[in-house]
Amino acid sequence: MRYMKEILRKNKTWVLAYLAIGLFNAFMANYKADCFQGIVDGLPQRTITIYGILLYGVVLVLNYGMNYLDEYPTAKLANEIYLDFKLLALQKISRMDYAEYQKLGTGKLVQQIENGANAGKGVLYNFWFCVVRQLVPTIFFSLFFIWKIDQKITCFLLAGYIIVFIVTNLLLKGLYQIKEKILTNEEQLNHYLVRGFMEMPVFRMKKQFPNEMKRASGAKRIIVASKVKMTMIHEAFFTIFALLVACLDVGILLYAWNNSQLSVGAVVALITLIDNAYTPIAIFNVIYIQYKLDKTAWKRFAGLLDLKEDRQLQEGGMFHAFSHEIRVENVSFSYGNIVIDNKIDSKNILNHVNLTIRKGEKVAFVGESGSGKSTLAKILIGLLKYESGEILIDDKPLRKLSLESLYEKVSYLSQDTPVFDGTIRENLVFDNKFSDNKFSDDALRASLEATQLLPLLESLDSGLDTRIGEKGTCLSGGEKQRLALARLWFDHAEIVILDEATSALDNVTESIVMKNVLAQVNDAAVIAIAHRLASIRDFDKIYVFREGGIVGSGTFAELLEKNAYFQELYQKEKDLSGDTWTKNQNEKTTLSI
Numbered sequence: 001m002r003y004m005k006e007i008l009r010k011n012k013t014w015v016l017a018y019l020a021i022g023l024f025n026a027f028m029a030n031y032k033a034d035c036f037q038g039i040v041d042g043l044p045q046r047t048i049t050i051y052g053i054l055l056y057g058v059v060l061v062l063n064y065g066m067n068y069l070d071e072y073p074t075a076k077l078a079n080e081i082y083l084d085f086k087l088l089a090l091q092k093i094s095r096m097d098y099a100e101y102q103k104l105g106t107g108k109l110v111q112q113i114e115n116g117a118n119a120g121k122g123v124l125y126n127f128w129f130c131v132v133r134q135l136v137p138t139i140f141f142s143l144f145f146i147w148k149i150d151q152k153i154t155c156f157l158l159a160g161y162i163i164v165f166i167v168t169n170l171l172l173k174g175l176y177q178i179k180e181k182i183l184t185n186e187e188q189l190n191h192y193l194v195r196g197f198m199e200m201p202v203f204r205m206k207k208q209f210p211n212e213m214k215r216a217s218g219a220k221r222i223i224v225a226s227k228v229k230m231t232m233i234h235e236a237f238f239t240i241f242a243l244l245v246a247c248l249d250v251g252i253l254l255y256a257w258n259n260s261q262l263s264v265g266a267v268v269a270l271i272t273l274i275d276n277a278y279t280p281i282a283i284f285n286v287i288y289i290q291y292k293l294d295k296t297a298w299k300r301f302a303g304l305l306d307l308k309e310d311r312q313l314q315e316g317g318m319f320h321a322f323s324h325e326i327r328v329e330n331v332s333f334s335y336g337n338i339v340i341d342n343k344i345d346s347k348n349i350l351n352h353v354n355l356t357i358r359k360g361e362k363v364a365f366v367g368e369s370g371s372g373k374s375t376l377a378k379i380l381i382g383l384l385k386y387e388s389g390e391i392l393i394d395d396k397p398l399r400k401l402s403l404e405s406l407y408e409k410v411s412y413l414s415q416d417t418p419v420f421d422g423t424i425r426e427n428l429v430f431d432n433k434f435s436d437n438k439f440s441d442d443a444l445r446a447s448l449e450a451t452q453l454l455p456l457l458e459s460l461d462s463g464l465d466t467r468i469g470e471k472g473t474c475l476s477g478g479e480k481q482r483l484a485l486a487r488l489w490f491d492h493a494e495i496v497i498l499d500e501a502t503s504a505l506d507n508v509t510e511s512i513v514m515k516n517v518l519a520q521v522n523d524a525a526v527i528a529i530a531h532r533l534a535s536i537r538d539f540d541k542i543y544v545f546r547e548g549g550i551v552g553s554g555t556f557a558e559l560l561e562k563n564a565y566f567q568e569l570y571q572k573e574k575d576l577s578g579d580t581w582t583k584n585q586n587e588k589t590t591l592s593i
Helices: 002-010 012-045 050-069 071-095 106-149 151-198 200-205 209-258 264-305 373-380 403-407 424-434 441-450 454-458 477-486 507-520 556-562 564-577 580-592
Strands: 325-340 343-358 362-366 388-393 410-413 495-499 525-529 541-546 549-554
Touching: 002 012, 002 071, 002 106, 012 050, 012 071, 012 106, 012 264, 050 071, 071 106, 071 264, 106 151, 106 264, 151 209, 151 264, 200 209, 209 264, 325 373, 343 373, 343 525, 343 549, 362 373, 373 495, 373 525, 410 477, 424 441, 424 477, 441 454, 441 477, 441 507, 477 507, 541 556, 541 564, 549 556, 549 564, 556 564
Parallel strands: 362 525, 362 541, 410 495, 495 525
Antiparallel strands: 325 343, 325 388, 541 549
């Protein structure tokens, strides 16, 4: 409920106005029936005055006018609440613990947020607001005016509420399971849709789309069948309720026929007021059923909002500048709750790692896949939390630093090529483009020239304002990586981490781009994770990872001479691509001779 309270506080003024208008309209809807009774009873005896008729006209004008005015807060609050719940989800993602983030699937997450925002609006706006401002007041005022006419009829109507309550509970039992099935299959269908879009080239080549369509169609059939069942159950309730109200109307006429004390105006008013008294019950039962069903979707959404947050983002000491070194002292890390041999276990990724990276030093991590290189990179920037040992940045423990202040001095390019659906300009400088024209077009073009993207830019009609598609689908793998690298010209970072940041580039382009990148970040500590050893030959220091530990460190030449595992990695690369560097060195030696 705390999330709903947060939304209520945010929209407090409009909520109060919405409730006040609703209470007024509920009173007027019943008061006009009372006024009409007086007019009908007064007409035969001519006891009604012109002022009474004018009063009735004023009541009608007020009622219809306020109903119209009610449309504005109705539309505003409905959309505000729905979108505020979506913004809560985005806010949550911004603070979410990285380990929790890794477990989420995009397609299911999108559908979960969509269903959750709709469910939150349903619970808060469609149910509670409706009950408080419309249903309860309408029932209260209608029963009050019925009581004024005939107390026996009031008691009889109250007994009818019990019948409606019993019917509602019978219907609810069947609807819960149907709603759960719909939610599950909607998330599954959305999962297939998003996966098909994101993996289109692979699925097309592997002829996977027929299988995806088969799975998605299966989910669709279940959704359609379940929604049809829900509709029929809802309509069954309305049919039963309509029959009940019809019986009551006939009963009132029979009661009036046997009771000469009821005037014509009283009978007309009773029929109107009974409709006012029972229509909210019908509405309540429908929205209550939907409310209970929405609670199912809301629980899933609340589960997302309750995921663990990274409190270190804002808590901890401020990191102002990097001046000396990063020390990793005896750090270990493991992923918990992983299924290994059909058993839940933990998988050790890093074991007692020690290393030092100094300001201005260019350091590389090498080793086979799964040796812990990328994991250590994520630990160094606080995405993953180390379990034992310590990481010191200028002698300050990383775990005691505010990560948001640290990120002002860090650039991190992951192996997933971090470009997003936006323009080239936005991908370079994000929203900094709005801060007093901080970065000129010439500066942006210079960064693209340094990363060998200027020919691409000049071929685009919209230039820097060209949209690149979701995750850069309009660009090649190498173009996406170079666009991400061009950000380094605007970050002014003091710690730069490049995780396979040039893996999609050819050797010649990689050599040119990396030379320009390293010149740009010359004063920063650079940590590069690479499988292509040729790209880190000139680095100051290379750490060799194997099965979560460091088995060697030194320059490229030192490791090639003394470290057997590094020699093995080098030989594998040499066998695959040929030793171009050695060949070039031999040519130079021959020429000098």
